[in-house]
Amino acid sequence: MINATLTDFLTAILALILIWAAWRDTQTFKIDDRLVIAVAMLAPLFWWSVGLPLYPEILIRIGVALAVFLLLFGAFNLGMMGGGDVKLAAALVLWFSPMSTLRFFIIMSLAGAILTLAYWAHHKIRRKEGKVKVPYGVAIAIGGLWNLAQRFLNQFAG
Numbered sequence: 001m002i003n004a005t006l007t008d009f010l011t012a013i014l015a016l017i018l019i020w021a022a023w024r025d026t027q028t029f030k031i032d033d034r035l036v037i038a039v040a041m042l043a044p045l046f047w048w049s050v051g052l053p054l055y056p057e058i059l060i061r062i063g064v065a066l067a068v069f070l071l072l073f074g075a076f077n078l079g080m081m082g083g084g085d086v087k088l089a090a091a092l093v094l095w096f097s098p099m100s101t102l103r104f105f106i107i108m109s110l111a112g113a114i115l116t117l118a119y120w121a122h123h124k125i126r127r128k129e130g131k132v133k134v135p136y137g138v139a140i141a142i143g144g145l146w147n148l149a150q151r152f153l154n155q156f157a158g
Helices: 004-028 033-050 054-077 083-095 098-125 137-156
Strands: none
Touching: 004 033, 004 083, 004 137, 033 054, 033 083, 054 083, 054 098, 083 098, 083 137, 098 137
């Protein structure tokens, strides 16, 4: 790690962005493109702070982010996710290794399923008409924050 203080600062900024994006998504059902751009633009600074080499690590992360974007774009086309959700998830995985991206997807999917069930139940209890809207940015933030927490919790592992 080249600069632990900068790495911790960037990680804290990312955590705050994710919390803000999740909260705003619950209020507006939208994720601001400026937040997505900030997540994506801070990733190269993070890569530098942790000393990632361009080849193969950074190129792999960019490839994985592109794959995530394409996969979730399919979900967007099926009406399962919003465009902001797709962009935020793709930008976020720029920060994660491929294995961490897999963990992110698992946690995000579990959180998304629970969130969807809760919103669906609320929708039915209130007898609302129309499609259930789910702020999936919350699930994305939970998956991202879970991964960020692992960095700190792993210090205490044997």
